[in-house]
Amino acid sequence: MKKMISMLLVLLLLAGLGACAFADETAKETGAILDGRWLCADIQGNVTENTPAVLKDNFGLYVNKEWILQAEIPDGETSAGAMEDVIRTLKDRQIALLKDESLTGHDAELVHKLYALVSDWDYRNAQGVEPAMPIMEAIRNIDSLEALTAYLYDRNNLKRYYPLVMAVSTDFINPDIYITQIGTPGLMLQDSAEYKERTQAGELYFALFEQLGTYMLQRLGLSAEESARVIENAFAFDALLAEHIKPVATHYQADYFASLLNYYSPEELEALAGNFPILDMLQAYGLKAGQSFMVTEPDYIAALPELYTEENVPLMRDWMTLKAALSVADSLDKETSKQTEAISNAIMGVSGETSEDDNALSSVLGLLSVPMDNLYIQAYCTEQQRQDILDIIEDVVACYRTMLESVDWLGDETRAKAIEKLDNLRVNAVYPDELGDWSALDFAGIEDGGSLLAANAAVQDYVIALQSDKIDTAVDKDKWDQLMMQTAQVNAFYNPQNNSINIMAGILSGEIYNEDMSYEQKLGGIGTVIGHEISHAFDTNGSQFDKDGAMANWWTDEDYAAFQARAAKLAAWYDGFIPWEGANYSGQQVQTEAIADMGGIKCLLAIAAQQEDFDYDAFFRQFATIWRTQALPAYLIALAAQDTHPMRYMRINATLAQFDDFVDFYGITEGDGMYLAPEARVAVW
Numbered sequence: 001m002k003k004m005i006s007m008l009l010v011l012l013l014l015a016g017l018g019a020c021a022f023a024d025e026t027a028k029e030t031g032a033i034l035d036g037r038w039l040c041a042d043i044q045g046n047v048t049e050n051t052p053a054v055l056k057d058n059f060g061l062y063v064n065k066e067w068i069l070q071a072e073i074p075d076g077e078t079s080a081g082a083m084e085d086v087i088r089t090l091k092d093r094q095i096a097l098l099k100d101e102s103l104t105g106h107d108a109e110l111v112h113k114l115y116a117l118v119s120d121w122d123y124r125n126a127q128g129v130e131p132a133m134p135i136m137e138a139i140r141n142i143d144s145l146e147a148l149t150a151y152l153y154d155r156n157n158l159k160r161y162y163p164l165v166m167a168v169s170t171d172f173i174n175p176d177i178y179i180t181q182i183g184t185p186g187l188m189l190q191d192s193a194e195y196k197e198r199t200q201a202g203e204l205y206f207a208l209f210e211q212l213g214t215y216m217l218q219r220l221g222l223s224a225e226e227s228a229r230v231i232e233n234a235f236a237f238d239a240l241l242a243e244h245i246k247p248v249a250t251h252y253q254a255d256y257f258a259s260l261l262n263y264y265s266p267e268e269l270e271a272l273a274g275n276f277p278i279l280d281m282l283q284a285y286g287l288k289a290g291q292s293f294m295v296t297e298p299d300y301i302a303a304l305p306e307l308y309t310e311e312n313v314p315l316m317r318d319w320m321t322l323k324a325a326l327s328v329a330d331s332l333d334k335e336t337s338k339q340t341e342a343i344s345n346a347i348m349g350v351s352g353e354t355s356e357d358d359n360a361l362s363s364v365l366g367l368l369s370v371p372m373d374n375l376y377i378q379a380y381c382t383e384q385q386r387q388d389i390l391d392i393i394e395d396v397v398a399c400y401r402t403m404l405e406s407v408d409w410l411g412d413e414t415r416a417k418a419i420e421k422l423d424n425l426r427v428n429a430v431y432p433d434e435l436g437d438w439s440a441l442d443f444a445g446i447e448d449g450g451s452l453l454a455a456n457a458a459v460q461d462y463v464i465a466l467q468s469d470k471i472d473t474a475v476d477k478d479k480w481d482q483l484m485m486q487t488a489q490v491n492a493f494y495n496p497q498n499n500s501i502n503i504m505a506g507i508l509s510g511e512i513y514n515e516d517m518s519y520e521q522k523l524g525g526i527g528t529v530i531g532h533e534i535s536h537a538f539d540t541n542g543s544q545f546d547k548d549g550a551m552a553n554w555w556t557d558e559d560y561a562a563f564q565a566r567a568a569k570l571a572a573w574y575d576g577f578i579p580w581e582g583a584n585y586s587g588q589q590v591q592t593e594a595i596a597d598m599g600g601i602k603c604l605l606a607i608a609a610q611q612e613d614f615d616y617d618a619f620f621r622q623f624a625t626i627w628r629t630q631a632l633p634a635y636l637i638a639l640a641a642q643d644t645h646p647m648r649y650m651r652i653n654a655t656l657a658q659f660d661d662f663v664d665f666y667g668i669t670e671g672d673g674m675y676l677a678p679e680a681r682v683a684v685w
């Protein structure tokens, strides 16, 4: 299911919502802007030869116009850009690993065995849809609450269709131990608010589940009539669940993390869940009962007994049937795979097809991320690269310290705590010292008559067992857990739960970082990424966690109020962006990332100020280059509905416009598009 859902998510983001995304014709011709700020250059078609691109008015467009005019969105993709190029490089390298027969060792054996199962269409076609039939049959035979409970207790079921999510993670209050979190299930329309009032995004998800569901159910032997009833019941049950699940908008509120801290002993959890067999289900899933559970939404768990009734059995059975049918779509024969891709593409308006290699890679990564990671590290990571990144991190941390020392709105008490937090920052740069050990995993390959679904089940059991072993044990904060944090991904992030910044090997290519860049370019690329990540320690989320990763308040009331007021000013300013007509841009949604963008640049500018003959032009241009993009309009509409990052043209212009160093270097003054009066600026740090 993980892969299917992620595929649905990706497809949504690749999407074709159609209407109203383009700037109007006048805007295109004159560069006039909808929000009094900057033309959204990210949308394909918004920038033409005639669009003015003046450095002092729209720096991002000035730097990237030439690239934008020749950019092409590849077949099967929804966007092009500097980040997309880095992703492409990573995928090409990983595909080469899939095909490299000379690789040896257990990781390579697992990867090649799975790759053969994925890519041998003759073998898959001969199996047809048969591997899925026992799974479907077990669910279709459920005809009473007793049978439903027996199914959920069965260790051999797919373990994926419980109306809740069970996961092992670091405890929020005591980050030294692992705890089981009980969360709400993923909804088909992604957000409970969609069940009250459906938006464009909700319509799109509905179409996906309905059309893919109809195809898959019939492919797996249900009649047209049965399929229609299953889908209707599945959505009816989803809607019942949604009534008790908080809308996604609440996740961006200031008290969100605090609202998750609900601890229950096993006995208390059992009492909360009433007749819903939560502890037995947990055991059947493969997780041992720990001393305590963190329940993210207790009201939801408390509502389960009224949903888990004899009367609702047909609804829940059909809800599980639909989810099961969708989850196996990628693991069967070629016809199923091609048809489901075609249905998704038609709904989303995606042109072209994803290549077989890309599809195979995504299947292998979905199951064997750690063995793949190990192969990538051995093939592509170097100590030189890591040292280079560590050096930049050291410079950035030093400047961050100076910055915290000089911030004028922090009192001494909070300032000391902030600096202490920075001094305790953990750094995970590029790749772990010790590779993840998956030597105990095995599954049947083609020679042994294996199937993709059987491999999938074996990996899932293996991963759940790894997770279960952690419960109630001490967290090794120095260990780089590749299962949670793959090295080979185009990403970097801050983890508030161990106060660490994590710079992944996969991001180190193209315009972000390469060994041949000048120092200024490196700072404008990977340097600003590192600065951004450290800033997350001090954004509205990170600021709620202390130097050891515990959720704890280290602020004086006065300083926290000042911090929140600054963050609110920033959010209100972003509310005013209108990237396309009718857009309802949410500042609260992008608040943490915008704070981090600005904090990062401020810090990098402090480094620049210490250098002799620093090439500011190269630095600012590189920063604008890494965020260049051209994307399908509908993709951006769907993306903006859920992305916590500001749109890329904002990441360039809105960020740089906050700083005197930028404004003064280019002689930008009042009346220029890139000019923001000091009192209108919103950088929190």
Ligand SMILES: [Zn+2]
Pocket: 532, 533, 536, 593, 596
């Ligand atoms: Zn970020």
